[in-house]
Amino acid sequence: RKEVEQDPGPFNVPEGATVAFNCTYSNSASQSFFWYRQDCRKEPKLLMSVYSSGNEDGRFTAQLNRASQYISLLIRDSKLSDSATYLCVPLRRDFGNEKLTFGTGTRLTIIP
Amino acid sequence: EADIYQTPRYLVIGTGKKITLECSQTMGHDKMYWYQQDPGMELHLIHYSYGVNSTEKGDLSSESTVSRIRTEHFPLTLESARPSHTSQYLCASSEREGTNEKLFFGSGTQLSVL
Numbered sequence: 365r366k367e368v369e370q371d372p373g374p375f376n377v378p379e380g381a382t383v384a385f386n387c388t389y390s391n392s393a394s395q396s397f398f399w400y401r402q403d404c405r406k407e408p409k410l411l412m413s414v415y416s417s418g419n420e421d422g423r424f425t426a427q428l429n430r431a432s433q434y435i436s437l438l439i440r441d442s443k444l445s446d447s448a449t450y451l452c453v454p455l456r457r458d459f460g461n462e463k464l465t466f467g468t469g470t471r472l473t474i475i476p
Numbered sequence: 477e478a479d480i481y482q483t484p485r486y487l488v489i490g491t492g493k494k495i496t497l498e499c500s501q502t503m504g505h506d507k508m509y510w511y512q513q514d515p516g517m518e519l520h521l522i523h524y525s526y527g528v529n530s531t532e533k534g535d536l537s538s539e540s541t542v543s544r545i546r547t548e549h550f551p552l553t554l555e556s557a558r559p560s561h562t563s564q565y566l567c568a569s570s571e572r573e574g575t576n577e578k579l580f581f582g583s584g585t586q587l588s589v590l
Contacts, residue, residue, distance in 0.1 A: 368518075396576055396577065398576070400579075406583075406584075407566055407581035407582060407583055407584055408519070408566075408579070408581055409581070410578055410579065413576045451518075451519075455577050462507075462577055463521065463524075463535070464509075464521075464570075464577065464579060465521075465535070466511075466518050466519040466520075467518060468517065468518040469518065
């Protein structure tokens with residue numbers, strides 16, 4: 365089983381709609397979680413961290429469910445500029461080393 | 477904007493050549509990483525470093541080597557390039573913010589080996 369699993373999509377969503385996608389992780393030792401976004405042929409950039417209590421940043425809401433080992437990202441009132449691949453990234457610590465593991469990402473296209 | 481730079485941006489080279497991909501950051505970060513990414517695929521960690529003179533292999537086996545003689549510099553070398561090395565190579569550094577480890581990526585080097 366992959367350490368991080370995401371639905372690769374693509375998700376084609378009309379502008380203004382709300383879209384949500386999940387990510388599951390297999391390593392229960394993962395301690396912190398992040399969503400990164402990656403535009404086509406560009407480097408990934410941090411979108412937001414995911415806190416246990418859930419957190420919101422503008423139109424973006426992230427949730428963590430440790431019991432079921434998944435995290436989610438909700439985007440409200442989607443904009444054309446939201447089109448990108450969204451990468452789920454858990455951080456785990458192994459023997460003092462910290463590793464960020466990237467999923468394949470979920471490709472999102474916002475349609476005018 | 478992150479102060480992490482990779483050169484060259486694109487590199488097309490023949491089989492058997494020795495190449496070095498440069499990565500520099502001016503943020504004073506101790507932790508640096510090299511990821512490899514093929515189109516439409518996930519990033520794979522191939523090397524990381526937690527400080528000067530510290531280098532470790534990542535999760536994906538790679539024929540490349542790295543060095544960390546200075547904090548700001550983390551070059552990746554391929555002694556003899558092969559077509560199977562064709563990929564995008566992304567360098568990153570990270571800093572701790574509370575419990576968060578925030579990664580900053582360079583723009584990447586797209587390597588094509590003919």
